[in-house]
Amino acid sequence: MSELIARLREGLPGDAVVTDPDILGGYAHDMASFCPAGTPAAAVLPRTTEEVQHVMRTATALRTPVVPQGARTGLSGGANATDGCVLLSLTRMNRVLEISPVDRIAVVEPGVVNADLSRQVAAHGLSYPPDPSSWEECTLGGNIGTASGGLCCVKYGVTAEYVLGLDVVLADGRLLRTGRRTAKGVAGLDLTRLFVGSEGCLGVVVGATLALRAEPPRQLALAAEFPSAKAACEAVCRIMEAGHTPSLLELMDRTTLRAVNALTKMGLPESTEALLLAAFDTPEPSGPLAAVGALCEEAGASAVVPADTPAESELLLQGRRAALVALEAVRGTTMIDDVCVPRSALAALLEGTAAIAERHRLTIGVCAHAGDGNTHPTVCFDARDEDEAHRARASFDEIMELGLRLGGTITGEHGVGVLKREWLARELGPVGLEIQRSVKAAFDPLGILNPGKVF
Amino acid sequence: MSELIARLREGLPGDAVVTDPDILGGYAHDMASFCPAGTPAAAVLPRTTEEVQHVMRTATALRTPVVPQGARTGLSGGANATDGCVLLSLTRMNRVLEISPVDRIAVVEPGVVNADLSRQVAAHGLSYPPDPSSWEECTLGGNIGTASGGLCCVKYGVTAEYVLGLDVVLADGRLLRTGRRTAKGVAGLDLTRLFVGSEGCLGVVVGATLALRAEPPRQLALAAEFPSAKAACEAVCRIMEAGHTPSLLELMDRTTLRAVNALTKMGLPESTEALLLAAFDTPEPSGPLAAVGALCEEAGASAVVPADTPAESELLLQGRRAALVALEAVRGTTMIDDVCVPRSALAALLEGTAAIAERHRLTIGVCAHAGDGNTHPTVCFDARDEDEAHRARASFDEIMELGLRLGGTITGEHGVGVLKREWLARELGPVGLEIQRSVKAAFDPLGILNPGKVF
Numbered sequence: 001m002s003e004l005i006a007r008l009r010e011g012l013p014g015d016a017v018v019t020d021p022d023i024l025g026g027y028a029h030d031m032a033s034f035c036p037a038g039t040p041a042a043a044v045l046p047r048t049t050e051e052v053q054h055v056m057r058t059a060t061a062l063r064t065p066v067v068p069q070g071a072r073t074g075l076s077g078g079a080n081a082t083d084g085c086v087l088l089s090l091t092r093m094n095r096v097l098e099i100s101p102v103d104r105i106a107v108v109e110p111g112v113v114n115a116d117l118s119r120q121v122a123a124h125g126l127s128y129p130p131d132p133s134s135w136e137e138c139t140l141g142g143n144i145g146t147a148s149g150g151l152c153c154v155k156y157g158v159t160a161e162y163v164l165g166l167d168v169v170l171a172d173g174r175l176l177r178t179g180r181r182t183a184k185g186v187a188g189l190d191l192t193r194l195f196v197g198s199e200g201c202l203g204v205v206v207g208a209t210l211a212l213r214a215e216p217p218r219q220l221a222l223a224a225e226f227p228s229a230k231a232a233c234e235a236v237c238r239i240m241e242a243g244h245t246p247s248l249l250e251l252m253d254r255t256t257l258r259a260v261n262a263l264t265k266m267g268l269p270e271s272t273e274a275l276l277l278a279a280f281d282t283p284e285p286s287g288p289l290a291a292v293g294a295l296c297e298e299a300g301a302s303a304v305v306p307a308d309t310p311a312e313s314e315l316l317l318q319g320r321r322a323a324l325v326a327l328e329a330v331r332g333t334t335m336i337d338d339v340c341v342p343r344s345a346l347a348a349l350l351e352g353t354a355a356i357a358e359r360h361r362l363t364i365g366v367c368a369h370a371g372d373g374n375t376h377p378t379v380c381f382d383a384r385d386e387d388e389a390h391r392a393r394a395s396f397d398e399i400m401e402l403g404l405r406l407g408g409t410i411t412g413e414h415g416v417g418v419l420k421r422e423w424l425a426r427e428l429g430p431v432g433l434e435i436q437r438s439v440k441a442a443f444d445p446l447g448i449l450n451p452g453k454v455f
Numbered sequence: 456m457s458e459l460i461a462r463l464r465e466g467l468p469g470d471a472v473v474t475d476p477d478i479l480g481g482y483a484h485d486m487a488s489f490c491p492a493g494t495p496a497a498a499v500l501p502r503t504t505e506e507v508q509h510v511m512r513t514a515t516a517l518r519t520p521v522v523p524q525g526a527r528t529g530l531s532g533g534a535n536a537t538d539g540c541v542l543l544s545l546t547r548m549n550r551v552l553e554i555s556p557v558d559r560i561a562v563v564e565p566g567v568v569n570a571d572l573s574r575q576v577a578a579h580g581l582s583y584p585p586d587p588s589s590w591e592e593c594t595l596g597g598n599i600g601t602a603s604g605g606l607c608c609v610k611y612g613v614t615a616e617y618v619l620g621l622d623v624v625l626a627d628g629r630l631l632r633t634g635r636r637t638a639k640g641v642a643g644l645d646l647t648r649l650f651v652g653s654e655g656c657l658g659v660v661v662g663a664t665l666a667l668r669a670e671p672p673r674q675l676a677l678a679a680e681f682p683s684a685k686a687a688c689e690a691v692c693r694i695m696e697a698g699h700t701p702s703l704l705e706l707m708d709r710t711t712l713r714a715v716n717a718l719t720k721m722g723l724p725e726s727t728e729a730l731l732l733a734a735f736d737t738p739e740p741s742g743p744l745a746a747v748g749a750l751c752e753e754a755g756a757s758a759v760v761p762a763d764t765p766a767e768s769e770l771l772l773q774g775r776r777a778a779l780v781a782l783e784a785v786r787g788t789t790m791i792d793d794v795c796v797p798r799s800a801l802a803a804l805l806e807g808t809a810a811i812a813e814r815h816r817l818t819i820g821v822c823a824h825a826g827d828g829n830t831h832p833t834v835c836f837d838a839r840d841e842d843e844a845h846r847a848r849a850s851f852d853e854i855m856e857l858g859l860r861l862g863g864t865i866t867g868e869h870g871v872g873v874l875k876r877e878w879l880a881r882e883l884g885p886v887g888l889e890i891q892r893s894v895k896a897a898f899d900p901l902g903i904l905n906p907g908k909v910f
Contacts, residue, residue: 102692103797103828125698147641158639160648161616176886182795183827184613185864186602186652187871187882188891188909193615193648197641214698237557243580243669284739340637342558372638373558409640416642427642431631435898436643442893454643 004041004062008086011054016092018043027069027089028081031134034335034383035077035418040067043087049167049175049206055088056204057173065451066171068200070110070142073134075336076417078146078199082452088204090141096120097207104212105164105181110141110205117210126212129156132413133324141205147197149413151320154371155247155281156213158413160196167207168195171444181209194439199415200450202443219247221279221313222289222306224296225272229253229354229366232274233347235299236370239278239292240343246292247281249371250320253350256365256378259326260319268319272302274350276370277316323367323378330363330380331388335396339403340412343373352402353377360391364399374412397423416454424454459496459517463541466509471547473498482524482544483536486589489790489838490532490873495522498542504622504630504661510543511659512628520906521626523655525565525597528589530791531872533601533654537907543659545596551575552662559667560619560636565596565660572665581667584611587868588779596660602652604868606775609826610702610736611668613868615651622662623650626899636664649894654870655905657898674702676734676768677744677761679751680727684708684809684821687729688802690754691825694733694747695798701747702736704826705775708805711820711833714781715774723774727757729805731825732771778822778833785818785835786843790851794858795867798828807857808832815846819854829867852878871909879909 008017018024019042029037041064046052059066065085072079081087094111101124106117114135117128131150132138138148144166149158165179179185179192195202226232232251239249252260252275257268268275276296280288286306293304307313328334341349350366353375357364368375377399381392400410400423410416410423425433437455441447463472473479474497484492496519501507514521520540527534536542549566556579561572569590572583586605587593593603599621604613620634634640634647650657681687687706694704707715707730712723723730731751735743741761748759762768783789796804805821808830812819823830832854836847855865855878865871865878880888892910896902 100797100799101696102799104695105797147645149639153639157616160645161612170886170890174886176890177884178887180795180864181797182829182863182867183798184604184608184795184824184829184867186868187864187866187875188879188887189657189894190602190615190648190652191887191890191894193645194894197645202644214700240559241556245669282737283742287738340635340639342555342560342636343638344555344557369639374637374639408637409635409642411642412637412639413641420642424643429632431625431629432633432643432646435625435631435646438897439644439646439649439894442897443890 004064007058008042008044008055012044012046012051016045016051027087030072030074030077030079032075032077032417032419034333035080037080038083038085040081040087041084043089045089045092047092049169052169052204052206053173053175055086056169056171059086059448060172060446063446063448065448067450068145068204070139071137073138074142074146074417075414076419078415078417078453080418091139093206099124101126103181106210106212108140108208108210110139110208112140114138114140114143121212122215125215127215128162128210128212130159130162133321140208144196144205144208145198145200146415149374151248151250151369153369154249155245160193162211163192163196163208164211165209166192166195166205168203169206170203171446171449176203179209199417199454201440201454202449216281217283218310219279219281219313220285220289220307220310221277221316222293222304223316224276224293224301225269225303226274226276226301229274229350230347231300232276233350235276235296235301236343236346238295238299240371242295244288244292246278246371248277248279250277251368251370252320252323253366255363256323256327256367259330259365260322263326263329264322266319277320279313320367327365327378327380331382333381333383335379335392337377337396337399338411338414339377339399339408340372340374341403341406341408345406345408346370346373348406349375349402353399356395356398360395362391362395364395372412418453421454459519462513463497463499463510467499467501467506471500471506482542485527485529485532485534487530487532487872487874489788490535492535493538493540495536495542496539498544500544500547502547504624507624507659507661508628508630510541511624511626514541514903515627515901518901518903520903522905523600523659525594526592528593529597529601529872530869531874533870533872533908535873546594548661554579556581558636561665561667563595563663563665565594565663567595569593569595569598576667577670580670582670583617583665583667585614585617588776595663599651599660599663600653600655601870604829606703606705606824608824609704610700615648617666618647618651618663619666620664621647621650621660623658624661625658626901626904631658654872654909656895656909657904671736672738673765674734674736674768675740675744675762675765676732676771677748677759678771679731679748679756680724680758681729681731681756684729684805685802686755687731688805690731690751690756691798691801693750693754695826697750699743699747701733701826703732703734705732706823706825707775707778708821710818711778711782711822714785714820715777718781718784719777721774732775734768775822782820782833782835786837788836788838790834790847792832792851792854793866793869794832794854794863795827795829796858796861796863800861800863801825801828803861804830804857808854811850811853815850817846817850819850873908876909
């Protein structure tokens with residue numbers, strides 16, 4: 001038994017240290033399975049803050065890399081193992097410690113599953129808006145680490161807006177409390193928001209105080225069919241320019257619609273080039289929904305299909321929710337891009353992506369949180385075909401390049417991880433990258449926290 | 456002429472360097488006039504980013520402290536001069552560079568006055584929500600530096616939620632661009648939000664990309680009179696617990712009501728112990744307003760007065776807007792506290808504050824952004840009376856101590872500055888303070904940016 005394992009066991013229960021290589025393999029990577037993953041020395045599954053502190057103290061003493069993990073549903077390899085690392089899984093710290101309807105906050109441990117919190121707060125008439133696609137599996141700690149988005153962002157914003165305070169175990173094992181449980185607060189630097197989206201590079205989140213909202217009415221949706229992606233993007237711009245605040249504004253292109261039909265037999269309209277889904281969750285949604293339908297028609301929609309009930313609306317959304325799985329079935333493997341552009345540049349991004357797909361003879365389906373300009377061009381390829389995999393990677397990169405050229409970002413909500421590390425420097429520039437590294441070093445001078453990720 | 460002045464003049468127009476002591480004095484402090492202010496070496500008023508870079512390069516070369524300033528409407532001495540410093544006023548960089556209704560963003564220079572931006576975006580049917588009381592004078596750069604709040608926060612949040620990207624001149628003169636002009640983005644650490652509320656200690660903001668919202672309908676308000684502050688706070692809790700999202704939820708205590716009447720002759724009800732103002736800016740505000748009125752009555756309101764029109768609502772709010780000026784007239788000077796507590800602790804804070812006032816034989820008026828639990832206990836005193844001034848300072852501190860004991864923060868929206876520097880350590884604890892200082896050092900290793908503030 002190595003010194004590392006022996007020392008880890010000194011402060012952890014027997015079942016909290018995993019070294020069996022067969023079991024370890026399952027912990028070694030997230031959902032971006034094509035990103036490289038190293039061979040971990042161990043996985044640890046602490047149940048308390050003190051146990052996490054013990055892990056970090058041990059790692060600091062032995063200069064061992066530590067990779068914090070939630071449910072490993074990430075899409076950029078941010079939770080992948082590095083050689084010889086300790087995988088620090090927070091999934092057993094999964095208690096909801098408090099829900100306060102008056103203060104509209106929840107206090108949680110990092111391993112609570114997003115959907116579990118949503119259901120628990122719903123029982124109090126409250127909602128926790130951030131809703132990444134993996135919400136039935138992903139943990140709140142993981143959501144905080146990656147600053148997760150979701151379908152709701154166009155109205156309700158992203159995870160950063162809902163994190164009021166954090167308990168963080170630092171690289172050397174000290175416990176840092178940031179933020180507050182009040183609605184507002186500006187005492188000192190806003191370290192809370194600095195941790196959101198830091199992908200496990202600054203510290204290990206062991207507790208969070210989250211802001212909640214009053215639960216809105218169930219949303220009512222419409223679907224609009226367009227003869228071109230450009231026309232659908234034009235509708236998105238008109239809707240936002242007219243001052244509407246939909247609770248959801250999603251786009252699926254023809255490739256995605258066909259893939260969803262192939263998987264689910266839902267009968268989505270395959271002859272249409274782009275389908276737009278819009279919803280409102282206001283007390284009287286039919287008014288704005290009709291106005292949005294009219295704007296879609298002005299922008300060239302060939303058909304506008306409003307739902308009559310929330311249940312019908314949910315049916316319309318099921319296709320969208322199935323999109324990524326459906327696209328994966330097309331060629332066996334996908335690379336999911338996450339480029340976000342100003343919504344005025346959405347049409348240019350979609351047209352450019354279609355040209356990239358054609359040039360590389362690839363199938364690239366696009367679904368998008370269109371209201372935010374956040375697209376997921378999804379490159380479908382056969383990983384066993386070396387040439388196709390090579391073209392897939394080239395097209396994936398070209399889409400990011402296009403996004404940057406259009407004033408966008410390489411990642412709207414999935415994070416940098418391993419996948420986009422080389423691209424971060426291009427987005428940030430040399431001054432930005434240098435300052436980011438200085439900040440990282442202020443928290444983690446030995447560089448043991450998730451090394452090789454992000455920077 | 457000193458070397459500092461000579462070198463500053465090398466890269467700045469003649470009228471951009473102020474050294475006349477009489478004029479300099481006017482730049483030496485913000486609105487917290489009882490905080491100590493040193494004697495500056497010069498004030499500079501650059502018009503371009505390059506000029507700001509020249510100032511910072513000069514300051515780095517000569518190890519000269521630099522104090523960034525906006526309109527100096529701050530309430531904690533954060534913009535006060537330190538001895539021998541350069542006061543760096545950004546007020547001449549006051550252009551709105553872009554307003555995009557489709558992307559719902561504005562690109563601004565830091566010296567733009569908050570109300571000027573609000574008016575310009577209103578012409579496009581848009582709003583920039585953060586509305587500090589000084590909105591007709593304060594600059595957006597100052598709002599960003601202090602993470603300003605306002606009356607709107609209970610529904611629309613604080614400045615941090617509206618800053619998408621920043622251009623920042625670093626201590627050594629390098630230009631850093633953070634963030635983005637897209638609705639979402641998670642590429643690297645969120646330095647944008649780290650700068651918001653950093654009180655000029657990390658860099659000099661020379662440009663900002665701000666998120667806008669669709670302009671809501673004009674709000675409709677009601678006023679409710681309560682026989683005790685406790686009952687008014689109980690109403691606040693019931694309103695929030697019932698799931699309402701008012702656009703404004705403000706409280707004034709009897710001392711404040713009397714002060715406002717004395718100043719404005721508005722005829723607010725002086726026999727009442729606390730007045731609550733609630734408003735909604737939804738398309739149909741009368742429904743939720745009636746529900747809130749009923750909740751106020753259940754909590755013990757002696758009278759509920761709904762406005763019939765937005766104009767009437769504005770009249771109701773005028774008293775609230777006059778509160779701080781009115782309280783200043785009571786004894787000539789005020790110390791405005793800014794304690795924010797979980798709203799469930801609002802009643803305890805108000806009762807505790809009344810006890811502190813009594814113990815110190817002082818007049819302390821409380822107005823509060825009650826929906827956020829953010830109170831402004833305002834200690835009225837005669838600065839010429841040494842004993843009274845001493846008691847004022849003691850009571851001011853005791854209110855912060857009470858706020859911390861109730862799970863709150865020493866500052867909800869005004870910042871730490873000079874005024875609350877000693878208190879920051881108590882709120883953050885030793886680990887928090889140490890980490891904050893490390894982060895500060897990563898940006899400003901020589902410690903020339905606003906030294907002696909915050910930390």
